[in-house]
Amino acid sequence: MSEYVTITIDDREVKARTGQKLLWAALENDIYIPHLCAIKAEKRPNASCRLCFVEIEGLSDPVTSCSRTVKEGMVVTTRSPRVDRLVKTAFELLLSDHDLKCSECPAHRNCALQTIAKKRGLKLRQKRFKPVIREFELDDSPQEFAFNRNRCVLCGQCIWADREEAKIGAIGFTGRGITRVVTTFQDVPLAESICTQCTLCVDACPVGALYYKDSAK
Numbered sequence: 759m760s761e762y763v764t765i766t767i768d769d770r771e772v773k774a775r776t777g778q779k780l781l782w783a784a785l786e787n788d789i790y791i792p793h794l795c796a797i798k799a800e801k802r803p804n805a806s807c808r809l810c811f812v813e814i815e816g817l818s819d820p821v822t823s824c825s826r827t828v829k830e831g832m833v834v835t836t837r838s839p840r841v842d843r844l845v846k847t848a849f850e851l852l853l854s855d856h857d858l859k860c861s862e863c864p865a866h867r868n869c870a871l872q873t874i875a876k877k878r879g880l881k882l883r884q885k886r887f888k889p890v891i892r893e894f895e896l897d898d899s900p901q902e903f904a905f906n907r908n909r910c911v912l913c914g915q916c917i918w919a920d921r922e923e924a925k926i927g928a929i930g931f932t933g934r935g936i937t938r939v940v941t942t943f944q945d946v947p948l949a950e951s952i953c954t955q956c957t958l959c960v961d962a963c964p965v966g967a968l969y970y971k972d973s974a975k
Protein backbone atom coordinates (compact mmCIF):
# COMPACT_ATOMS: atom_id res chain seq x y z
CA MET A 759 0.00 0.00 0.00
CA SER A 760 1.30 3.45 -0.89
CA GLU A 761 2.26 5.70 1.99
CA TYR A 762 0.37 8.67 0.56
CA VAL A 763 -2.85 9.37 -1.32
CA THR A 764 -3.63 12.39 -3.44
CA ILE A 765 -6.86 14.23 -2.74
CA THR A 766 -8.35 17.53 -3.85
CA ILE A 767 -9.53 20.06 -1.29
CA ASP A 768 -11.11 23.29 -2.51
CA ASP A 769 -9.65 22.76 -6.00
CA ARG A 770 -6.15 22.21 -4.58
CA GLU A 771 -4.38 18.89 -5.02
CA VAL A 772 -2.72 17.82 -1.77
CA LYS A 773 -0.96 14.74 -0.40
CA ALA A 774 -2.31 12.99 2.67
CA ARG A 775 -0.97 10.05 4.60
CA THR A 776 -2.78 6.78 3.87
CA GLY A 777 -5.27 6.18 6.68
CA GLN A 778 -5.16 9.80 7.82
CA LYS A 779 -8.35 11.58 8.85
CA LEU A 780 -9.44 14.23 6.40
CA LEU A 781 -9.49 17.07 8.94
CA TRP A 782 -5.81 16.57 9.66
CA ALA A 783 -4.86 16.26 6.03
CA ALA A 784 -6.51 19.63 5.43
CA LEU A 785 -4.95 21.34 8.46
CA GLU A 786 -1.49 20.03 7.61
CA ASN A 787 -1.88 21.60 4.17
CA ASP A 788 -2.94 24.94 5.67
CA ILE A 789 -6.57 24.49 4.76
CA TYR A 790 -8.73 25.50 7.69
CA ILE A 791 -11.74 23.48 8.79
CA PRO A 792 -13.36 24.45 12.11
CA HIS A 793 -12.83 21.88 14.87
CA LEU A 794 -13.03 21.66 18.61
CA CYS A 795 -13.47 18.12 19.90
CA ALA A 796 -10.84 16.63 17.61
CA ILE A 797 -7.71 18.32 18.80
CA LYS A 798 -6.14 14.89 19.23
CA ALA A 799 -8.46 13.17 16.84
CA GLU A 800 -5.80 11.35 14.95
CA LYS A 801 -5.46 9.21 18.02
CA ARG A 802 -9.10 9.21 19.07
CA PRO A 803 -11.82 10.92 17.07
CA ASN A 804 -15.03 11.52 18.98
CA ALA A 805 -16.98 13.59 16.42
CA SER A 806 -19.12 15.35 18.99
CA CYS A 807 -18.79 19.08 18.30
CA ARG A 808 -20.19 18.83 14.72
CA LEU A 809 -18.12 21.79 13.54
CA CYS A 810 -15.87 20.10 11.01
CA PHE A 811 -18.38 19.43 8.25
CA VAL A 812 -17.27 19.26 4.61
CA GLU A 813 -18.82 18.06 1.37
CA ILE A 814 -17.28 15.07 -0.41
CA GLU A 815 -18.00 14.51 -4.07
CA GLY A 816 -20.33 11.54 -4.53
CA LEU A 817 -21.89 11.78 -1.06
CA SER A 818 -25.34 13.28 -0.75
CA ASP A 819 -24.84 14.90 2.66
CA PRO A 820 -22.00 16.78 4.37
CA VAL A 821 -19.85 14.64 6.70
CA THR A 822 -17.59 15.37 9.68
CA SER A 823 -14.03 15.50 8.41
CA CYS A 824 -12.47 14.40 11.72
CA SER A 825 -14.03 10.98 11.38
CA ARG A 826 -13.58 10.48 7.62
CA THR A 827 -10.48 8.71 6.32
CA VAL A 828 -8.86 10.07 3.17
CA LYS A 829 -9.14 8.02 -0.03
CA GLU A 830 -7.18 8.31 -3.26
CA GLY A 831 -8.92 10.76 -5.60
CA MET A 832 -11.29 12.15 -2.94
CA VAL A 833 -12.68 15.57 -3.89
CA VAL A 834 -13.57 17.77 -0.94
CA THR A 835 -15.22 21.17 -0.53
CA THR A 836 -14.83 22.90 2.82
CA ARG A 837 -17.31 25.72 2.16
CA SER A 838 -20.78 25.48 0.68
CA PRO A 839 -24.15 26.94 1.73
CA ARG A 840 -25.05 23.62 3.41
CA VAL A 841 -21.73 23.29 5.23
CA ASP A 842 -21.83 26.91 6.36
CA ARG A 843 -25.39 26.48 7.69
CA LEU A 844 -24.45 23.34 9.65
CA VAL A 845 -21.31 24.91 11.12
CA LYS A 846 -23.19 28.07 12.12
CA THR A 847 -25.90 26.03 13.83
CA ALA A 848 -23.40 23.86 15.72
CA PHE A 849 -21.46 26.95 16.75
CA GLU A 850 -24.54 28.81 17.96
CA LEU A 851 -25.67 25.78 19.94
CA LEU A 852 -22.29 25.73 21.65
CA LEU A 853 -22.63 29.40 22.50
CA SER A 854 -26.15 28.96 23.88
CA ASP A 855 -24.86 27.58 27.18
CA HIS A 856 -21.48 29.26 27.24
CA ASP A 857 -20.54 31.95 29.75
CA LEU A 858 -19.44 34.52 27.18
CA LYS A 859 -17.45 37.00 29.20
CA CYS A 860 -14.34 36.98 27.04
CA SER A 861 -12.63 39.98 28.58
CA GLU A 862 -12.66 38.23 31.99
CA CYS A 863 -11.56 34.88 30.60
CA PRO A 864 -7.98 33.55 30.82
CA ALA A 865 -8.30 32.14 27.30
CA HIS A 866 -9.18 35.52 25.77
CA ARG A 867 -7.28 35.81 22.44
CA ASN A 868 -6.14 32.19 22.76
CA CYS A 869 -9.47 30.45 22.52
CA ALA A 870 -10.71 27.90 20.00
CA LEU A 871 -14.19 29.49 19.92
CA GLN A 872 -12.71 32.88 19.08
CA THR A 873 -10.55 31.30 16.36
CA ILE A 874 -13.55 29.61 14.75
CA ALA A 875 -15.56 32.84 14.89
CA LYS A 876 -12.74 34.81 13.32
CA LYS A 877 -11.90 32.30 10.61
CA ARG A 878 -15.50 31.71 9.61
CA GLY A 879 -16.81 35.26 10.04
CA LEU A 880 -19.20 34.15 12.80
CA LYS A 881 -20.34 36.26 15.71
CA LEU A 882 -19.51 35.27 19.28
CA ARG A 883 -23.17 35.57 20.25
CA GLN A 884 -26.38 33.96 19.16
CA LYS A 885 -30.10 34.65 19.41
CA ARG A 886 -31.52 31.56 17.74
CA PHE A 887 -31.47 29.17 20.72
CA LYS A 888 -32.81 29.74 24.21
CA PRO A 889 -29.79 30.50 26.39
CA VAL A 890 -29.03 27.98 29.11
CA ILE A 891 -27.54 29.64 32.17
CA ARG A 892 -25.03 27.39 33.90
CA GLU A 893 -24.13 28.28 37.46
CA PHE A 894 -21.46 25.84 38.51
CA GLU A 895 -19.19 26.89 41.33
CA LEU A 896 -15.57 27.53 40.43
CA ASP A 897 -13.29 24.68 41.50
CA ASP A 898 -10.05 26.38 42.44
CA SER A 899 -8.94 23.63 44.81
CA PRO A 900 -5.86 22.56 42.78
CA GLN A 901 -2.66 24.41 43.54
CA GLU A 902 -1.83 25.68 40.07
CA PHE A 903 -5.07 25.65 38.12
CA ALA A 904 -8.82 26.12 38.34
CA PHE A 905 -11.89 24.70 36.62
CA ASN A 906 -14.77 26.92 35.53
CA ARG A 907 -17.40 24.57 34.17
CA ASN A 908 -19.56 27.44 32.98
CA ARG A 909 -17.08 27.88 30.14
CA CYS A 910 -16.78 24.19 29.29
CA VAL A 911 -17.76 23.24 25.74
CA LEU A 912 -17.81 19.50 26.51
CA CYS A 913 -15.15 18.67 23.95
CA GLY A 914 -13.76 15.83 26.07
CA GLN A 915 -10.11 16.74 25.52
CA CYS A 916 -9.35 16.98 29.26
CA ILE A 917 -10.85 13.55 29.84
CA TRP A 918 -8.74 12.14 27.03
CA ALA A 919 -5.59 13.69 28.52
CA ASP A 920 -6.44 12.43 32.00
CA ARG A 921 -7.12 8.88 30.83
CA GLU A 922 -4.77 8.35 27.93
CA GLU A 923 -1.79 10.55 28.81
CA ALA A 924 -1.84 10.81 32.60
CA LYS A 925 -3.47 7.35 32.97
CA ILE A 926 -5.40 8.46 36.05
CA GLY A 927 -9.15 8.54 35.33
CA ALA A 928 -9.93 11.36 37.74
CA ILE A 929 -12.55 13.07 35.55
CA GLY A 930 -15.33 12.00 33.22
CA PHE A 931 -18.65 13.06 31.77
CA THR A 932 -21.86 12.65 33.74
CA GLY A 933 -25.42 13.56 32.72
CA ARG A 934 -27.00 13.87 29.29
CA GLY A 935 -28.11 16.75 27.10
CA ILE A 936 -28.04 20.07 28.92
CA THR A 937 -27.11 18.38 32.20
CA ARG A 938 -23.94 16.87 30.69
CA VAL A 939 -20.88 18.01 32.57
CA VAL A 940 -17.28 17.08 33.35
CA THR A 941 -16.92 15.97 36.96
CA THR A 942 -14.75 14.02 39.33
CA PHE A 943 -16.05 10.80 40.88
CA GLN A 944 -18.93 11.85 43.19
CA ASP A 945 -18.39 15.46 42.08
CA VAL A 946 -15.85 16.26 44.77
CA PRO A 947 -13.40 19.16 44.22
CA LEU A 948 -10.37 18.14 42.16
CA ALA A 949 -8.00 18.41 45.14
CA GLU A 950 -10.13 15.89 47.03
CA SER A 951 -10.25 13.47 44.12
CA ILE A 952 -7.60 11.08 42.76
CA CYS A 953 -6.38 13.91 40.47
CA THR A 954 -2.58 14.20 40.73
CA GLN A 955 -2.63 17.83 39.45
CA CYS A 956 -0.30 16.95 36.61
CA THR A 957 -2.00 19.72 34.52
CA LEU A 958 -2.16 17.69 31.28
CA CYS A 959 -5.90 18.37 31.21
CA VAL A 960 -5.30 22.12 31.50
CA ASP A 961 -2.98 22.04 28.50
CA ALA A 962 -5.61 20.09 26.54
CA CYS A 963 -8.50 22.49 27.15
CA PRO A 964 -9.16 24.61 24.02
CA VAL A 965 -11.14 27.28 25.88
CA GLY A 966 -10.96 28.99 29.26
CA ALA A 967 -12.62 26.26 31.33
CA LEU A 968 -9.44 24.70 32.73
CA TYR A 969 -6.82 27.37 33.23
CA TYR A 970 -3.66 28.22 35.14
CA LYS A 971 -4.23 30.56 38.06
CA ASP A 972 -1.15 32.67 37.49
CA SER A 973 -1.43 33.42 33.80
CA ALA A 974 -3.51 33.54 30.69
CA LYS A 975 -3.56 30.09 29.06
Ligand code: SF4
Binds near residue numbers: 863
Ligand atom coordinates in the same frame (compact mmCIF):
# COMPACT_ATOMS: atom_id res chain seq x y z
S1 SF4 B 1 -13.68 30.46 26.50
FE1 SF4 B 1 -13.31 31.77 24.69
S2 SF4 B 1 -15.34 32.43 24.01
FE2 SF4 B 1 -15.51 31.65 26.09
S3 SF4 B 1 -15.33 33.42 27.41
FE3 SF4 B 1 -13.30 32.53 27.20
S4 SF4 B 1 -12.36 33.62 25.50
FE4 SF4 B 1 -14.57 34.00 25.38
Ligand code: SF4
Binds near residue numbers: 911914940968
Ligand atom coordinates in the same frame (compact mmCIF):
# COMPACT_ATOMS: atom_id res chain seq x y z
S1 SF4 C 1 -12.95 21.40 30.51
FE1 SF4 C 1 -12.04 22.12 28.57
S2 SF4 C 1 -11.13 20.27 27.71
FE2 SF4 C 1 -12.54 19.58 29.27
S3 SF4 C 1 -14.45 19.14 28.17
FE3 SF4 C 1 -14.56 21.26 28.96
S4 SF4 C 1 -13.83 22.54 27.29
FE4 SF4 C 1 -13.18 20.46 26.83
Ligand code: FES
Binds near residue numbers: 794795807
Ligand atom coordinates in the same frame (compact mmCIF):
# COMPACT_ATOMS: atom_id res chain seq x y z
S1 FES D 1 -13.90 18.22 15.19
FE1 FES D 1 -15.11 16.88 14.05
S2 FES D 1 -16.93 16.72 15.20
FE2 FES D 1 -15.62 17.96 16.45
